[in-house]
Amino acid sequence: MKIDKEYDVVVVGAGPAGSIAAKFAAEKGVSVLVLEKDREIGTPVRCGEAVSHEGIAEFIVPDEKFISSHIDKFTLISPDGTEVTIPLEQKGYMLNRQLFDKAVAEDAMHAGAKFITNAYVHGLLFNDSIVSGVKVKYFGEEYEIKSKVVIAADGVESRVGRWAGLSTFVxxxxxxxxxQIVAANVSVPTDTLIFYFGENVAPEGYLWVFPKGEGKANIGIGVSGEIGKTKSAYKYLNEFIDRKYPEASMLSAVSGGVPCTPSLEKIFAPGIILVGDAARQVNPLSGGGIASGMIGGSIGGGVAGEAVIENRPDKLSEYQERWEKRLGKRHRIFDKVKNGVYNFSDEQFNALAKSFSKVPFEKRTLGNLFKKALINQPSLLIEAAKIFVMD
Amino acid sequence: MLLIKITPDKCDYCGTCVGVCPEDAIELTDSTIDIDEDLCTNCSKCVWVCPIDVLIFDKNKLKDKE
Structure with missing residues (x-):
């Protein structure tokens, strides 16, 4: 497939953040090229695949073709096995990310963006220290592609931003x-997200069992580098599966990294912006990055398009301001709350689950849960309250 | 001397190690992984975050050195 030597905007990475950025830029009327290093958009799936309706509806019409199951509650399982089920105020979906990512990319294609797979970006072009394009290897051939704005959506690795001098390392x-694995032959309710907590199962985080319908589930765990010093995610998950679902078979197994940190201090530099996981736009409390990455991508893509149209390279700084207003501040609060919640001892989790299970089902909300969880940490309680009142 | 050992056969090329490397010493494509010996300081952060134990700190190499 032919690649031109110059585009207004070049996007590195065709995950949801990159594709939405491409769409929003293309809709401003500028030329957009998206370079994806993998062979296929949407694969491999390094993700728990759960999103709220609001999280995606802003960007794409929820379609049964990329939804594996509909979610209306979640169950927390404490270390002693106490289960608390909480109805979701916002309905959610388990996505089929392989098809979802393609659908988002196709929307961007319809808006005018061009996509190329098997295209590995390994360097940037500079013009007087301003980013002016990318170096890419595509089917063994080297290309230099010039651009007015590079949008780095290269995921957890976030090397493109580093090449531009931004500090992206986590x-x-x-x-x-x-x-994570996608397992078959597991019996789980199809409308419930299940979270396991506890020192032995998932220290300083959670292990997820998310339904994909027809006896299938996405089962995974994230383990911080501190915990990983002694035991890896792989070992934790295998122990859990062997104990809990000995009859399970694997449809897929993949590893991945989740940057559970507030977004970077600086997500733009002359000629370049960072979106999605590359900008560390993951919700640090939940580890979810689909919705927040698309929000970052939409703001970034729009600003990049405007900067080109108005011939105002300085406009890229507006991206950072708008991201801060929309989610950046909120994520910093989430990060503080995360540090309070995930340091709970097994006893604290058990006590919380026991006490919350006495709350009538219809009165169980996430807000109430955090209130109970943080009752002995008043300063964090105030932080948590901010999450549920601000928008 | 590079003391981080890679088992490429195990690697899933997920990039988690790249995201924590302070030296940008890890070169990763969708099917290859390599550590730049000149840049690597053996700090082992990549070893700790690797979800599937592809990277390990090779104590034997340290002994060889002594």
Missing amino acids: DFREMEGAY
Whole structure:
């Protein structure tokens, strides 16, 4: 497939953040090229695949073709096995990310963006220290492609931003090394997200069992670098599966990294912006990055398009301001709450689950749960309250 | 001397190690992984975050050195 020597905007990475950025840029009327290093958009799936309706509906019409199951509650399982089920105020979905990512990319294609797979970006072009394009290897051939704006959506690795001089590396204690399988032959309710907590199962985090319908589930765990010093995600997950689902078979198994940190201090530099996991736009409390990455991508893509149209390279700084307003501040609060919650001892989790299971089902909300969880940590309680009142 | 050992056969090329490397010493494509010996300081952060134990700190190499 032919690649031109110059585009207004070049996007590195065709995950949801990169594709939405491409779409929003293309809709401004500029030329957009998206370079994906993998052979196929949407694969491998390094993700728990759960999202809220609101999380995606802003960007794409929820379609049964990429939804594996509909979610309306979640169950927390404490170390002693106490189960608490909480109805979700916002309905959610388990996505089929292989098809979802393609659908988002196709929307961007319809908006005018061009996509190329098997295209590995390994360097940047500079013009007077301003980023002016990318070096890419595509089917063994080297290309230099010029651009007015590069959008780095290269995921957890986030090397493209580094090449532009931005500090993108994540403290190992805040990086979750994750391992997940899609298992068949597991009996789980199809409308419930299940979270396991506890020192032995998932220290300083959670292990997820998310339904994919027809006796299938996405089962995974993220383990911080601190915990990983002694035991990896792979070992934790295998022990859990062997104990809990000995009859399970594997449809797939992949590893991945989740940067559970507030977004970077600086997500733009002359000629370049960072979006999605590359900008560390993951919700640090939940580890979810689909919705927040698409929000980052949409703002970034729009600003990049405007900067080109108005011939105002300085406009890229507006991206950072708009991201801060929309989610950046919120994520910093989530990060504080995360540190309070995930340091709970097994006894604290058990006591919380027992006490919350006495709350009538219809009165169980995430807000109430955090209130109970943080009752002995008043300063964090105030932080948590901010999450549920601000928007 | 590079003391981090890679088992490429195990690697899933997920990039978690790249995200925590302070030296940008890890070169990763969708099917290859390599550590730049000149840049690597053996700090082992990549070893700790690797979800599936592809990277290990090779104590034997340290002994050989002594």
